[in-house]
Amino acid sequence: DIQVTQSPSSLSASVGDRVTITCRTSQSITSYLNWYQQKPGKAPNLLIYAASILQSGVPSRFSGSGSGTDFTLTISSLQPEDFATYYCQQSYTAPYPFGQGTKLQIK
Amino acid sequence: QVQLVESGGGLVKPGGSLRLSCAASGFSFSDYYMTWIRQAPGKGLEWVSHIGSSSTYTKYADSVKGRFTISRDNSKNSVYLQMNSLRAEDTAVYYCARDNVDRYGDYFDYWGQGTLVTVSS
Numbered sequence: 001d002i003q004v005t006q007s008p009s010s011l012s013a014s015v016g017d018r019v020t021i022t023c024r025t026s027q028s029i030t031s032y033l034n035w036y037q038q039k040p041g042k043a044p045n046l047l048i049y050a051a052s053i054l055q056s057g058v059p060s061r062f063s064g065s066g067s068g069t070d071f072t073l074t075i076s077s078l079q080p081e082d083f084a085t086y087y088c089q090q091s092y093t094a095p096y097p098f099g100q101g102t103k104l105q106i107k
Numbered sequence: 108q109v110q111l112v113e114s115g116g117g118l119v120k121p122g123g124s125l126r127l128s129c130a131a132s133g134f135s136f137s138d139y140y141m142t143w144i145r146q147a148p149g150k151g152l153e154w155v156s157h158i159g160s161s162s163t164y165t166k167y168a169d170s171v172k173g174r175f176t177i178s179r180d181n182s183k184n185s186v187y188l189q190m191n192s193l194r195a196e197d198t199a200v201y202y203c204a205r206d207n208v209d210r211y212g213d214y215f216d217y218w219g220q221g222t223l224v225t226v227s228s
Contacts, residue, residue, distance in 0.1 A: 046215060049207075049216075097154060
């Protein structure tokens with residue numbers, strides 16, 4: 001099975017900062033990598049699929065890049081509503097593990 | 108609009124069984140794969156199982172294989188998760204999600220609100 005490693009596990013940043021979260025897989029998954037945002041007590045929300053395609057309705061400050069085994073999620077200018085936990089997920093082959101999550105906190 | 112509503116969670120003793128349901132509306136249910144994902148208290152997301160649009164294809168995480176069974180009834184726009192031989196480590200919020208399968212892979216574009224399963228004596 002493909003393993004997914006996400007880093008960092010937590011991150012402190014300020015409104016307006018640019019932040020990057022990294023996801024690495026144990027073997028190449030081409031571009032089959034998705035990103036989700038989860039706020040406390042809520043279901044996750046799809047942000048990006050296929051490594052770089054922005055889900056409808058998601059603000060353009062979110063972007064994704066990468067292919068093969070290394071991927072990044074970038075938030076270009078943090079807004080107050082972006083403080084949440086972010087997960088990557090590989091969809092190259094089932095089972096489809098998620099990364100461990102990155103909790104983005106206000107500095 | 109797309110809606111997914113889970114039900115069937117609750118408190119069950121170790122070794123017991125529970126059946127979760129997820130009622131879908133707002134889209135052509137029979138055209139989509141469906142997925143169950145769980146989240147233990149204070150922990151991350153764990154993919155559990157998914158099922159193809161016509162039930163001919165199912166897949167499970169190793170942690171639930173042989174104990175959980177996913178099924179669907181397209182006439183009722185519903186997907187189910189039968190959970191047997193439950194363990195304390197199965198305690199989690201269980202989410203159903205629409206599994207969009209296309210040339211971009213599998214991605215979960217709509218989620219339910221979740222139902223809590225607690226396994227405890």
